[in-house]
Amino acid sequence: MSDRPTATPRASLHEEPFPELFGLATEAVLSDDGRWIAVGSVLSQLSRVAVYRTADLSCAHVLTVAMETETMAFHPTLPLLAVGFDNGDAYMREGRLVLLDPESGHRVDFADPHWGVELVRWTDASTLELTFCAMHDGVEFERSGAVVAREEWRGLAPDALDLSALPKQPLDPDAPLPYPDRGPAPQVLRALAERAGLSYDGRGGVRAVAGLSDGRVLATRKHTALECWAPDGTPLWSVPAPSAGGGTRIEVSADERTARVTVPGPDGRTRTDFPLVDTADGTVLDNPSVPFSAALSARTDGVWAIRDTYDRSSEKEGPDPNTRVFAADGTPLVTVHEPDRYDLVPVDARRCPELLFGRRRRDVIALDPRSGAETTLFPLEPFRVDRPLGRAVYVSDAGGPALLHGRTELVRRTFPAGDVVWTLPLCSEAEGSEHRSLTVVDLDAHAGVLHALCTDGTLLSVDAADGTVLDRRLLPPYGPLSVHAAPDGTVLVGTAAGRILRY
16 A cells, blocks of 8 residues: 555534544553553454553554454563464465564564464563464364564564474363453443543444435434434434444435435344434334345435345345335335346446446346336446446536446446446556556546445545546554445545545
8 A cells, every 4th residue: 555644624514533443343452651651443454553552542553364363462571462363265274473562563474375363472582482273175273373472672674583383282172272361342441531531332344335415414324224314413313223223325316305224134134224314313114024135226316126145055045126216205015036136236336327236147137116117228247246337326427427336446338228438447456567456446437537446445436437546545544344425515425444534
């Protein structure tokens, strides 16, 4: 990632301490002198370890590693943190040990290509005890231990330790490990926040956000189906969700009086709710539910559709319709059953006047909401089956109606013909002589500008007419999840940490 500074938002909603975490703290470790606290957070095999000063809860360091961690330990006398990582792979296990000096910022990584680091423990000021784990052919689990003794642990060079060469002693894989007895991480963080006169609820996961014309902001988060914030950042109302996951998608009506939300149940496989919420006060006007996991798509006139997304084997497919279309008020309009339901996949398109679906390996089609008839629009390139075109948004500007979409590249197509107008490959800023490919997390468009949220934590703004890059903003390390271009041009970013950023 670039060394340039992060783009400071104009405002931030739901400000709490510890925003660098991925919304859920899995482990919190205090140094023996009480000056530092290290907090781990894991999201989809990506770990974030943030080290904070306990005096003011300011963030001193952030480590992000594409592995999982549940083991950290501070040295008993030195300002030194040891963190173990494990990639969790059943066939190609690998791990890493990171030593970080929070005072100087010195960091050194030691890798093991065959063993994950399951537990790190300082037994005294000179000795670090490591527990390793491995899998063989996805079946046989193995555990081993090693001890590293040194008189000097600060400022180590990258070649000071070879994990793969350590003499590892076999351990009983079924024996309990000597994990330290620590309190739940969220509880520890709440106590620290309260001591500083702050609050911390850890309810992150803003997987959808939407700005209204009057400046209010709608959002989803953990344990919440939908919430509303005033333009000045004051919370107005909140609709609880039946599960910790909270809402995942928001579709606002054209008059902005209501919003339809996707809310998985406590067991997402067997229930999905689609409440219709009054945006004035949060009253739930209607709450249709289906006994399976389902995805929502919608048209600008309020017509909406759901598709059964429960991953069951084909021989267990029933005769029930797996695509259902409803009027804006929830009245059923038409149902469609596909013998192979993965042959008809919704296109995740915002602000589109049509219900778009992808026919696997064939075409993008528009589905008539009353008859169920299909109109073929344009051929479908060999995109992923579960996400045709990637994220998409419909626009109508001087260049005519168009679809802007992206996964590993941004594309403008004429609509409905589908002719490609321009293509912009996505890559990170140069790292030496190399560029890293990126994917789109979410995107939206407003007033001739396409805003794409990318996996490297940047917000890319592009001229919708010709694909010219207008701006590339590095966002704070809060785990960006969603983006929305509000009617007033404000760009809202929802994060895993729970903050909503205004740009």
